[in-house]
Structure formats: C-alpha cells, structure tokens
Amino acid sequence: MLKIIILKCLIFSANILGSVTDDNISENSYNGTENFYTAAVLEFNSPGNKFSSAELTVDANLKEYIKWIYNVKEYNVDILVFPEATLNYHGLLGDDLKKFAIPLPQEISDNEYEYNCDYSSNAILNELSDAVGNVSIYVSVNIVEIEECNESTSNTNNFSLYNTNIVFDRSGCIVSRYRKFNLFIEPSMSVPEEADLPTFETDFGVTFGHFICFDILFKFPAYDLVLSNISHFIYPSMWYSEVPFLTSIQLQQNYAYRNNIVLLSSGANFPSNSKTGSGIFIGKYGPADSIISYRNETKIIVAKIPKDLNDDSIALNNPKIQPYTPIEMDRLKTWSFIPKNIYPLQENFHVKNGEIECDFALNFTNLSLDYDENVGYVYKLAVNNGKRNLANIVNTGEMYCSIIPCLNDDIKTCGNKFKDSRNLVPSTIFHSISITMTVSNINKDDCLIMPTSLDFSIHPLNVASFQFIEVNKNEFKLEASKDIDEILTFGIYGRNFSMDEKIMHKSESNELLHIVESNESENKKINENLEIVKLQNYIENDDKNIGWKLTIYAGLMVVLCIIAAILVYRRLQHPYEHPLIVMRRKSEMNTS
Structure with a gap:
C-alpha cells in the first residue's frame, strides 16, 4: 500500500515537471522523402543576465549552453544553433570583455582550421568542445574573440575583439569561423580588415553559410552568399524589432521566402529591450516554426529540413508554437x-x-x-x-x-x-x-x-x-x-x-561609449539603442518564474504525499481505538 501511494505521487509530480519541459520544445517536420537533416535553434534567455558579476554571468551562460547541447541528443539533431552575444558578451564591458574573450588557436586557411582540436588552454572552448564531441552533432556558437595585435598594426590596445561565430563539427573541432562585418553600435568590437564568405561543409551533404544579426540587411556577406548559390544558413542574432518593416521574424521569414533558402535563426530573448525572435524558415514554404515573445523564456525549435528545396514532395506540418495574442504582445517593447x-x-x-x-x-x-x-x-x-x-x-x-x-x-x-x-x-x-x-x-x-x-x-x-x-x-x-x-x-x-x-568610425563610437559609461543620465536615454550598456536586471514576472515555481510545487507535493502515505500506513498497522473500548476489551478478557 505504502509503495503504491508513493509511486502515484511521484508519477503525478513527474507529469508536472514534464509539462514544463515539453512546453519549451517545438518539433516539426515536412512530409517528404528521407533526403533531410534535423536542425535545432534556440530562442535563448541568458541566465547570466541576472548577475552583476562577470564571472557569474559567463559561468551561468556556459552551463546553460552545455545543458542544451546534451538536451538535444534525444531528438537526433544534426546541427544546433545558439544566438548572438549570449555567452561571453551581453552585459560585459571594458576589462571584463577582454578577460573573458576567447583566443582562437590559429588563422583560417581555405575556410578550415589547420590544427588539432586541443582547446585545453581555454576553459570555455574546452568545455564546449568536449560536450559537442560527446553528443556528436554540429554546433554553432557566437563568442567574443580576442586576437593579440602585432607591432605593425595601428591598434593602440595591442589587441582586437571580434563578434565571432564558430562552428564545431561532430568531433568537437572548430571547422568554420566568421567575424561579424556589419556591427550594430558595438564600439568594443573590431571590424575585420579582410573577410571571406564564411561557409562549411557537413557530413550529411549540406554546405552552410553563416552571418550574424545586422548582416542580414547588407550585401556582404549575407546576400553575396545567396548569390553564390548557398541555400542553407546559420543565423544567430540579438535583434531589435522595429515596426513596420523590421521586426525580427518578419524580416527573417521575408528573407528566406524571397531567396528560397533555409534560415536557421537563433535569437537572444530579452523582450523588455525589444530583443526576441527565432525560427526555422524553409524558403517559399514558410516557417517550420517560429517565435517572437513578450516573455523572458527559452524555447527550442526542432525540425526536419529538406536538403533540396526544389523537392516537390515538401509539405510542412502546422507550426506547434502558437502566436501570442495582441494583448500579450503589448508587453513586448518595440521600436518604431x-x-x-x-x-x-x-x-x-x-x-x-x-x-x-x-x-x-x-x-x-x-x-x-x-x-x-x-x-x-x-x-x-x-x-x-x-x-x-x-x-x-x-x-x-x-x-x-x-x-x-x-x-x-x-x-x-x-x-x-x-x-x-x-x-x-x-x-x-x-x-x-x-x-x-x-x-x-x-x-x-x-x-x-x-x-x-x-x-x-x-x-x-x-x-x-x-x-x-x-x-x-x-x-x-x-x-x-x-x-x-x-x-x-x-x-x-x-x-x-x-x-x-x-x-x-570606431573612434567616434569609442567616444560615444565614454559618454555612456560616464554619464548615468544619458544611459537612461539611449540604453535602448546601445548594446554597450550593461542592462539592469530585466523585469521579473510570473511568466519567467513559472518553471521554478512548478518545480518547487512538485517537490512539495512529493514530500506531502510521502508523509501522508506513512501516516496511512501507520494507521493501518495500528488502528485508533477509543480508550473506553480498550478498557472494556481488557475487562472482558480478564473476566473470561
């Protein structure tokens, strides 16, 4: 009896926790041939954003990255995409950016790294590489990269920081790197002096191009990659949505539709500052699924994607993620x-x-x-x-x-x-x-x-x-x-x-950065537009906290059920009897 009661309590609590996990996952596929691969993108709310310490910020973000790399294993994913600036960038300034920036071992030759995959000299890179190798998938990660400058350069800091995208292959080796060319008010970052069209090949027969956020509005590298007949793209972003033409998934869907390309879009989720928007967009067939949110939340979108967009048998299922209502979306802060x-x-x-x-x-x-x-x-x-x-x-x-x-x-x-x-x-x-x-x-x-x-x-x-x-x-x-x-x-x-x-120019934006850091009142006026300001802790609300609240609730339910089961068991073993009844029974026994 005790075992049955406890087991039922555990199943009930597990169902509660399971509903939280399932709600964060969207799966979709197309009804066609087996000529496909499986991709996952994250709408990602950085847990590190709640900390004031740079060390705690980066550590929390890295742990969340590692968790999601392992989580996607059950979906047989071939490639996973993380968003822009959510590992060692967002919320960091000045010396902290340099401290946690990642040096990459060598330069690229012919779009491939020519070195072994030993990243033990950098803890962040090493942990990511180990996790990717263990799960055996391709993973795209956006990082702040640091490169020491030689004496021939004009850089007075003796180093350069780049907003960089790196791609790990199934063994955990970096096979592609792209340094963001079109920066959006990022005065701490450098624009690369030379840039190739970033592409890489996979073992499942698809060649990918990749670009970052603001790049999507420009000819290089995004549209030049399209013109070079690349049809599958990785797109990490931290996009500020602007009505009426440039909200996040509006632009992403339009871009994929017009060019008939696959766009694996992973967006940072900070809706209190207009940043949200992710999806998997399959050319003229539209989104396998997409999300633009008013909530602080992390969701993963998983979809099977046709390698050939000219396959006549493609027929997408209905998206699983339902759009939020207009009233709910009033809480998303948009530009106009x-x-x-x-x-x-x-x-x-x-x-x-x-x-x-x-x-x-x-x-x-x-x-x-x-x-x-x-x-x-x-x-x-x-x-x-x-x-x-x-x-x-x-x-x-x-x-x-x-x-x-x-x-x-x-x-x-x-x-x-x-x-x-x-x-x-x-x-x-x-x-x-x-x-x-x-x-x-x-x-x-x-x-x-x-x-x-x-x-x-x-x-x-x-x-x-x-x-x-x-x-x-x-x-x-x-x-x-x-x-x-x-x-x-x-x-x-x-x-x-x-x-x-x-x-x-960089000198002008550095001057702007100095103004922002030294004048608190000016921060309040322009921090919506500048990604150079450490955001204050974003709005805490019940929507964000529902996950851990349900977890605590489920745990309490387990404890209460166990206590109740023990009490029931003891009652069954030792039933309660009124003292007068006990005395009468003893008297009858003595008489007999």
Missing part, C-alpha cells in the same frame, strides 16, 4: 519608424519616387468601431526610394511600396502600433490587394526586393495568404485575394545596396 512619403489609402494609386514606381490596386471596406472606447488603425500608403540613417552608424538604401498603420490621421503617428490592444478592433477589411514595384537603373545584384507583412500579434502573415511574383528583373508584384483585416503592414520592401554608406 515613420516611413517617408505617406499618402491616403485609396483603391487605385500610382506614384513614382526616384528609381521606383509603385502601383496599388486595392479593394477594401472601412468598418465602424461600434463603441467609443474601441480603437482601430488608420491605414495609409508609403512609397520611398532613398537613404535611411540606421542608428547613426550607416546610411542605407531603402525601397518600399506598402500599406502601413497609423494611430490616427496624423502622419506623425504612422509606423507605430497601439500600446494597449485591449480595445483594438479591425478598422478595415482588405478584400483584395495588388501592389507592384517597378525598378529602373539599379543593378539586380545590388538590390534585394521582398514581400513584407505583419499582423496585430507582430507575426508575418502565413505565406499561403499571398503571392509574390518576380514578373521580370525590374518588376515585382505582391497579391492577396482573400479577406485580410488584422494587419499592421502589407507591401513590398527592398534594400538598395548601392546607396549604402558608413558614417560612424
């Missing part, structure tokens, strides 16, 4: 951007802007909001071909023909989302949409044009809900023929690489 050249929403509209022409053919119905407390977006049309300043780092060439959201008729409110969606209702139903962008006098290889869409929950629309057609090398068309109502963005977005021009 007011597009240029904004026009009223109209059924038929043609406009030329520089080297592009936009044609809109729309069929829509405006809806009543019904109640005074309800709010709805005012939609307008945005058209532009020109330069845009990104964080005072670079001027980029940007093109768009798009439907955009505004909070009201004032164009200064355009490009924003409502902060409170509790009373948000659809204000317009689009019955059909046809948008055409015609480009002239731009080299095809110097521009990237893709569809863009966003719904109320900050998710891109399902790829089955629209058609994107490259009519010819100069004309692109986006069409939707079914009713759409809960949209933030729908249109064509492009990059004109020939307009790009860097405007911030």
